[in-house]
Every structure is written in structure tokens, then in C-alpha cells.
Amino acid sequence: MTSTSYFGVDPGNFSIHWPGEAQFGPGCVDSLAQWASAWNVRKPILISDQGIIDSGLLAPVLELLRASGAEPVIYGGVEANPTISNVVLAKAVWHSQDCDGLIAFGGGSVIDVSKILLAHLCSDAPIVDVLKDGDALLVRPLPPFAAVPTTAGTGSESTTAALIKDEFGRKHVMRSRRCRPQWIALDPRLTLSVPRSVSACTGFDVVMHALGAATNRASNPLGEILAIDALSRSLRALPTVLNDLKNLDARTELMLASYLAGVAMSLRGVDGIHGLCTPLESVVEAPHAHVLAVVCEPLMRFNLETMAPCYARLAVSCGIVSGETSIRDQAHSLIEAICNLRELACLPRSLDDIGANLEAMPSVYEAARTNASLRLNGRQLSQDDIVTVYAAMRGANHKENS
Ligand SMILES: [Fe+2]
Numbered sequence: 001m002t003s004t005s006y007f008g009v010d011p012g013n014f015s016i017h018w019p020g021e022a023q024f025g026p027g028c029v030d031s032l033a034q035w036a037s038a039w040n041v042r043k044p045i046l047i048s049d050q051g052i053i054d055s056g057l058l059a060p061v062l063e064l065l066r067a068s069g070a071e072p073v074i075y076g077g078v079e080a081n082p083t084i085s086n087v088v089l090a091k092a093v094w095h096s097q098d099c100d101g102l103i104a105f106g107g108g109s110v111i112d113v114s115k116i117l118l119a120h121l122c123s124d125a126p127i128v129d130v131l132k133d134g135d136a137l138l139v140r141p142l143p144p145f146a147a148v149p150t151t152a153g154t155g156s157e158s159t160t161a162a163l164i165k166d167e168f169g170r171k172h173v174m175r176s177r178r179c180r181p182q183w184i185a186l187d188p189r190l191t192l193s194v195p196r197s198v199s200a201c202t203g204f205d206v207v208m209h210a211l212g213a214a215t216n217r218a219s220n221p222l223g224e225i226l227a228i229d230a231l232s233r234s235l236r237a238l239p240t241v242l243n244d245l246k247n248l249d250a251r252t253e254l255m256l257a258s259y260l261a262g263v264a265m266s267l268r269g270v271d272g273i274h275g276l277c278t279p280l281e282s283v284v285e286a287p288h289a290h291v292l293a294v295v296c297e298p299l300m301r302f303n304l305e306t307m308a309p310c311y312a313r314l315a316v317s318c319g320i321v322s323g324e325t326s327i328r329d330q331a332h333s334l335i336e337a338i339c340n341l342r343e344l345a346c347l348p349r350s351l352d353d354i355g356a357n358l359e360a361m362p363s364v365y366e367a368a369r370t371n372a373s374l375r376l377n378g379r380q381l382s383q384d385d386i387v388t389v390y391a392a393m394r395g396a397n398h399k400e401n402s
Pocket residue numbers: 154205208209274288
């Protein structure tokens with residue numbers, strides 16, 4: 001099943017799948033122990049990473065879980081770019097400790113590893129097959145699974161996707177509706193200590209998710225509404241967060257935007273910005289948001305030819321511009337808003353900035369050709385178009401290509 005068919009592009013044919021129950025608001029993480037008791041989880045594996053453990057965020061949660069009679073077992077080995085070996089090690093802990101539930105406590109990498117672990121636990125197939133076929137290979141009932149995101153970014157708590165690298169550095173995306181957490185605590189207090197550079201990257205990812213889900217060719221009107229709302233919230237909240245990291249209102253807004261963008265993506269997928277980003281990520285070491293920042297402007301300018309009305313509608317909906325100027329001007333104002341945000345977030349804008357090796361680009365073009373998100377892009381790209389848009393990422397002045 002390709003992503004294109006997973007999301008559906010036939011007008012009038014779409015499906016609606018919701019993620020699990022989400023608790024929202026400052027302090028809601030304190031309900032985690034009640035969730036564990038309600039599901040009779042006595043020995044959860046708590047999946048996290050060393051940064052979160054060192055931050056001290058986990059300590060009060062562990063205390064509450066223990067006070068309720070649970071005996072959490074910590075696996076804190078998730079890497080920033082998680083690998084299949086993270087899942088294998090967590091699975092060994094699960095079996096050796098006889099665990100009976102999962103708690104993901106961390107950013108997108110932690111939640112992705114937990115989703116893949118859940119699938120691995122419920123399937124007899126090799127992990128590479130589980131990554132490819134997802135729900136189709138789950139043969140056992142899923143154990144209880146809760147997630148507590150500590151960043152507002154990937155929206156992994158509400159998306160159907162989980163990313164992981166194999167031992168050769170290749171990225172795999174598992175798609176599974178069933179392996180999403182059944183209970184989520186969206187507690188914006190947990191994001192208050194996220195440093196500016198990380199907030200910039202995760203927040204820009206939210207904007208790109210919302211934009212992609214709002215503008216692609218998939219035919220899910222509910223997902224479109226959620227995506228537009230998430231875009232409006234994230235464009236409003238991210239500059240405030242970047243100027244005032246401890247602003248709880250803006251952090252709250254961004255966390256909600258991240259979750260809503262995740263739901264929108266689970267219904268509609270994304271667009272060519274992620275479609276051109278993923279192949280590049282196989283040949284550069286830069287963070288996801290850095291690659292998105294390089295890709296977004298040239299692709300949006302390429303898209304203008306057919307998508308100006310769509311961009312214009314978004315610019316007006318998000319309050320960037322009034323509806324009294326021309327469609328073209330309104331559409332340009334959306335691109336300018338994204339570029340200004342990229343500037344404020346101190347993110348790169350060219351292939352040079354992310355250390356891309358131009359000799360590797362032919363393999364990038366080839367991978368992009370079959371990328372499912374690129375096929376969902378609002379304006380279709382020929383192979384020549386793909387090369388042209390990547391070429392526009394080399395120069396500093398993307399406007400030349402508009
Ligand atoms: Fe992303």
C-alpha cells in the first residue's frame with residue numbers, strides 16, 4: 001500500500017480514523033498513573049532518551065506511578081535518529097522484565113520507537129516486514145500504550161507514521177493506524193525547558209506538516225479543516241515561543257497545533273516539501289527541519305503556477321493578509337511569512353548550508369521520483385521539474401526561479 005492510496009485522492013472517497021484519547025492542558029501528565037491503574041498496567045516499560053532522563057522531567061511521573069503501585073521499567077536508550085537496534089533492545093527489556101504496557105515519554109523519536117516496538121511485539125514477522133506492512137501483520141492484541149510528548153513537533157502521538165533507520169542508515173516509515181497510543185497527555189509545561197534551537201526545529205516541522213496537509217491533493221475535508229487550523233495556530237505561536245521560551249500560552253498553542261497537524265497528516269498525508277525532503281535526508285546529516293527549511297521556498301514558488309488560489313486562501317484564513325489584494329499577492333504573502341519564520345528560527349536556506357554533496361544528487365532525484373508524498377503534491381512534478389526545484393535550492397536567491 002503506497003501512501004497515496006493510504007490517504008486517498010479520489011474526490012468523495014475518504015476515511016476518518018481518530019487517534020486515541022488525548023488529555024490536554026498544563027498538569028495533565030499527572031493523570032498518567034490513573035491511566036495505568038485503569039488499564040491494570042503494573043509493570044510498564046517507560047521508553048525515553050538520556051536527555052529527558054537528565055532533565056529531571058521524568059522523576060515526578062515515576063513517583064506518581066510508583067505511588068499508585070506500578071513498577072515502571074526504564075529503557076532510556078532511544079537515539080535522536082532512532083535505529084532498529086533501539087527497538088530490538090527495548091524489546092529485550094520488555095521480555096526480560098515481563099512488562100505489561102508501554103509508556104513513551106519524550107519527543108518524536110521516542111514515540112516512533114514505541115510505536116514500532118508495539119508492532120514488533122504483536123507480530124511474528126521480521127521487523128523489516130512489519131515496517132513495510134504495518135497493521136496487516138499484527139496478529140496479537142495490542143498491550144496498553146500511552147504517550148507523553150515533551151516537544152511540540154513531529155505530532156507522532158497522533159500520526160500513523162513512525163520513522164526509523166536500519167543499520168545501513170536507510171530510513172523506513174512504518175504506517176499503522178493501530179499502533180498509535182491509546183492515551184496521550186499533551187502537557188505544554190513539559191515543553192517550557194526545550195532550548196530555542198530545538199523549539200525552532202520542532203516548531204518549523206509543525207508548520208510544514210500543517211501546510212502540507214492543507215495543500216496536498218488528498219480528499220479528506222476534515223483533515224483539511226484541522227490542517228488549516230494547525231497552520232494558523234503554529235504561524236501565530238512559533239514566533240512568540242522563539243522570542244519568549246517560557247511563554248506558556250504560546251507553548252500551549254504550539255502543542256495543540258502539533259497534535260492537530262498530526263491528526264491532519266494521518267487523514268491526508270503531507271505534500272512535496274516532505275516529499276523532496278526525505279530523499280535529501282538520505283544523503284545529508286542535517287536535522288529534519290533544516291532540510292525542510294531548504295526545500296520549502298523553491299517548491300512553494302514552483303507550486304505557485306497552479307496553487308496560487310490555494311496559498312492565497314490559506315494566507316487570508318491565517319490572518320497573514322486581507323482578502324483585498326490580488327490572489328497572486330496573497331499567495332506570495334504566505335511564502336514570505338514562511339521565509340520570515342525560517343529567518344527568525346535561524347534555519348538554513350540552501351543545499352550548501354546543509355552540506356549536501358552535489359555528486360549524490362542523481363540518487364536523490366531518483367528517490368524523489370517514487371516518493372509518495374511528492375505524488376500528493378498540489379502541483380504535479382515531472383522528472384525535469386524535480387531536478388529544477390532541487391537546483392533552485394543551490395542558490396541564495398530562490399526568487400529567480402519563481
Ligand atoms: Fe516532518
